Amino acid sequence: MERKQALQKTLEMLEKANIVLTEEEKSKIEITDMGLGHLEVEGLQLLTYINTDRYCAKELVLFPRQTCPEHLHPPVFGKDGKQETFRCRWGTVYLFVEGEETDIYCKPPAGKEQWYTAKHGIVLKPGEQYTIPPNTKHWFQAGDEGAVISEFSSTSRDEYDVFTDPAVVRVGD
Amino acid sequence: MERKQALQKTLEMLEKANIVLTEEEKSKIEITDMGLGHLEVEGLQLLTYINTDRYCAKELVLFPRQTCPEHLHPPVFGKDGKQETFRCRWGTVYLFVEGEETDIYCKPPAGKEQWYTAKHGIVLKPGEQYTIPPNTKHWFQAGDEGAVISEFSSTSRDEYDVFTDPAVVRVGD
Numbered sequence: 001m002e003r004k005q006a007l008q009k010t011l012e013m014l015e016k017a018n019i020v021l022t023e024e025e026k027s028k029i030e031i032t033d034m035g036l037g038h039l040e041v042e043g044l045q046l047l048t049y050i051n052t053d054r055y056c057a058k059e060l061v062l063f064p065r066q067t068c069p070e071h072l073h074p075p076v077f078g079k080d081g082k083q084e085t086f087r088c089r090w091g092t093v094y095l096f097v098e099g100e101e102t103d104i105y106c107k108p109p110a111g112k113e114q115w116y117t118a119k120h121g122i123v124l125k126p127g128e129q130y131t132i133p134p135n136t137k138h139w140f141q142a143g144d145e146g147a148v149i150s151e152f153s154s155t156s157r158d159e160y161d162v163f164t165d166p167a168v169v170r171v172g173d
Numbered sequence: 174m175e176r177k178q179a180l181q182k183t184l185e186m187l188e189k190a191n192i193v194l195t196e197e198e199k200s201k202i203e204i205t206d207m208g209l210g211h212l213e214v215e216g217l218q219l220l221t222y223i224n225t226d227r228y229c230a231k232e233l234v235l236f237p238r239q240t241c242p243e244h245l246h247p248p249v250f251g252k253d254g255k256q257e258t259f260r261c262r263w264g265t266v267y268l269f270v271e272g273e274e275t276d277i278y279c280k281p282p283a284g285k286e287q288w289y290t291a292k293h294g295i296v297l298k299p300g301e302q303y304t305i306p307p308n309t310k311h312w313f314q315a316g317d318e319g320a321v322i323s324e325f326s327s328t329s330r331d332e333y334d335v336f337t338d339p340a341v342v343r344v345g346d
Contacts, residue, residue, distance in 0.1 A: 018191035020262065020300040050258045050304060050325055055228035057258065057325035085223045085230065089193065127193040131223060152223055152230035152325060 017090035035169030062142035070139035081134035084153035088124035092143030115165035190263035208342030235315035243312035254307035257326035265316030288338035
């Protein structure tokens, strides 16, 4: 999918979720396939509202059944890794973190199972949220309609994220 | 206005802004007149989504022309005071911070002028945001329709806020 098409799809989903953006913000939406080359299967669309040395807030958009690959936020500069709260605003999110295996029906992308080790699943519907501790492996997938998620967190330093799949390159578009 | 009526009005405004809450969250909405006894003139309705030792996120609701009294967030426990980003989601917010006086048309509540000293005004419409530095006096008022504001910030410690008006008592409902 080309950037233009992916951006249009992202904007349509944000509109469905009634999230209002300025024109400048629309032009700053990040669309990343994490270097894996199949955006609709593995990837993420996001807008960072604010990222200071104390806190961060983003809006995340996932296309239907799109998966954000497993990763964790390690300690950086002697400080704890990023702590983040996912709040589902629209659609459904299947979030998996380290912990006891649950039987929620949601599968990793076909052929990529070895890079998805966190098996404790949480289902988030609009108005529901979950806080992911620092240094904890997690991945997430949208339901059949896609999902819009508000992320509240400590400072974001995406370039230090550690992905389970060694093929991931965490770059913007 | 009774709590029940104020809560109903708050929920209606959140619905207009398409903000979805769980039933448990609805029951935890804070409605405060700051001890001033006239909620519709000076006061605030809010829901804290998450408040950890690293970051905080809230939804704020202001009734039409309701004003949140001037205050600042001082350093606490040797750390900088709260830094916060206001993002307007619905309606209009008139935000005033310390700085050069602007000629935005928005007046403090009648008879309370002496407790409103910050005169640098910023108008926020949906999708617009502003970050207030720590230790900086600020107050805000909704436009004629009211306002819904997402607040992203460092850790919130409301009990340490310093209000300009000595009559303010920062307590929940």
